[in-house]
Amino acid sequence: MSQLLLRNTPHVIKTPLQEDHVIYQHTCNSEECGSHSYIGMTRTRLMRRLTCHLNNGSIKNHYDTVHNSRLIRDDLIKNTIILDSRRRPSPPSLPRSNIHRIKTA
Numbered sequence: 001m002s003q004l005l006l007r008n009t010p011h012v013i014k015t016p017l018q019e020d021h022v023i024y025q026h027t028c029n030s031e032e033c034g035s036h037s038y039i040g041m042t043r044t045r046l047m048r049r050l051t052c053h054l055n056n057g058s059i060k061n062h063y064d065t066v067h068n069s070r071l072i073r074d075d076l077i078k079n080t081i082i083l084d085s086r087r088r089p090s091p092p093s094l095p096r097s098n099i100h101r102i103k104t105a
């Protein structure tokens, strides 16, 4: 995944957390949860968005209510990947209307 991103930004090396306009996926770090994951989209840098997730929202609530554990930054970052970057040209098979159905909060 990170190789894909680097290939599209050959002159500027950025970590995924510094990307903006991305669709990202957080997968719960608990094995008992299986493939439980959360997909979101952000217009700000992913790092900033994840910081918001530490304080409130669906991901925090999931850890709070399902696992009775506190979400920490390291776990949040470690288990989050970028699915797509909107800075890249959209493939024809992915019309814009699909993007709006993705939960953002």
Ligand SMILES: [Zn+2]
Pocket: 028, 029, 030, 033, 036, 062, 066, 067
């Ligand atoms: Zn979980």
